[in-house]
Amino acid sequence: MRREPERGVAGDVVEVRNVSKRFRKGDREFLALEGVDLRIREGEFVSLVGPSGCGKSTLLRMIGGLTPTTTGQVSVEGHVVDETHRDVALMFQAPTLFPWRTVLDNVLLPLEIDHRPTKDDVAKARALVSLVGLDEFVEHHPRELSGGMQQRVALSRVLVNDPRIMLLDEPFGALDEFTREALNVELADIVGRGKRTVVLVTHSVPEAVFLADRVVAMGTNPGRILGEIQVPFHRPREASLVRSSEFQDLTLEVRKLLGLE
Numbered sequence: 167m168r169r170e171p172e173r174g175v176a177g178d179v180v181e182v183r184n185v186s187k188r189f190r191k192g193d194r195e196f197l198a199l200e201g202v203d204l205r206i207r208e209g210e211f212v213s214l215v216g217p218s219g220c221g222k223s224t225l226l227r228m229i230g231g232l233t234p235t236t237t238g239q240v241s242v243e244g245h246v247v248d249e250t251h252r253d254v255a256l257m258f259q260a261p262t263l264f265p266w267r268t269v270l271d272n273v274l275l276p277l278e279i280d281h282r283p284t285k286d287d288v289a290k291a292r293a294l295v296s297l298v299g300l301d302e303f304v305e306h307h308p309r310e311l312s313g314g315m316q317q318r319v320a321l322s323r324v325l326v327n328d329p330r331i332m333l334l335d336e337p338f339g340a341l342d343e344f345t346r347e348a349l350n351v352e353l354a355d356i357v358g359r360g361k362r363t364v365v366l367v368t369h370s371v372p373e374a375v376f377l378a379d380r381v382v383a384m385g386t387n388p389g390r391i392l393g394e395i396q397v398p399f400h401r402p403r404e405a406s407l408v409r410s411s412e413f414q415d416l417t418l419e420v421r422k423l424l425g426l427e
């Protein structure tokens with residue numbers, strides 16, 4: 167099940183080649199990522215797992231064009247990434263809803279960057295709010311919602327531009343286990359409907375395995391890729407999958423890659 171990273175095959179939408187990232191910490195330079203190679207195929211769902219500080223968010227931000235690489239190159243859909251890109255949507259680790267805007271207006275925001283929202287845009291945003299189960303809250307403000315509900319709004323906002331590539335940085339990290347599991351099943355369902363490519367960052371090995379076609383394990387000092395594991399389970403995936411022995415064997419393999427076993 168363990169495989170070497172594949173070499174530049176046609177159909178790769180994300181290509182990270184020999185990337186490193188240095189940050190300055192005080193008067194010292196610090197190597198946050200070293201020798202990272204990663205290729206992601208169209209429609210593939212990849213989870214990045216690894217300990218805090220191993221450079222997961224940094225890698226995601228580089229793919230999203232928000233942080234430049236120090237050496238090496240990131241390409242998305244065949245073009246070297248040097249700025250943010252409309253076809254790529256990033257959902258950040260911390261909720262970033264605007265408190266003075268309603269749920270609907272938060273979801274509409276990415277469209278407003280291009281043009282004044284049309285009736286169709288509003289209908290689309292409403293449909294997305296409904297998709298994440300928040301019909302009743304469409305005119306409410308973020309402060310009236312729980313943390314989990316706010317994350318659902320952020321997820322609808324990521325979907326509103328119909329991005330071909332979704333970069334999700336611990337989207338449900340701050341939530342309790344119940345809410346998180348429920349949202350994961352929803353996310354798997356929503357993503358499974360399109361031919362979207364998804365990169366998900368998570369601390370949780372079961373979450374990584376449940377959602378992904380491939381799990382990439384990362385380590386620290388310096389931040390790097392330790393290895394990867396293919397996830398063969400067919401879709402749609404039911405919540406009960408996590409109790410199967412195949413699932414547990416696979417999470418054990420990932421834990422071994424991470425050096426946790």
Ligand SMILES: Nc1ncnc2c1ncn2[C@@H]1O[C@H](COP(=O)(O)OP(=O)(O)OP(=O)(O)O)[C@@H](O)[C@H]1O
Nearest residue numbers: 189190191198217218219220221222223224225389
């Ligand atoms: N803008 C920055 N300036 C200086 N150092 C940074 C910057 N961004 C990240 N770092 C450092 O780079 C390393 C990797 O950070 P990153 O946020 O990518 O880790 P992470 O794997 O996402 O961690 P977590 O799981 O805690 O979110 C950390 O040591 C962090 O302190």
Ligand SMILES: [Mg+2]
Nearest residue numbers: 222223224259
């Ligand atoms: Mg992070």
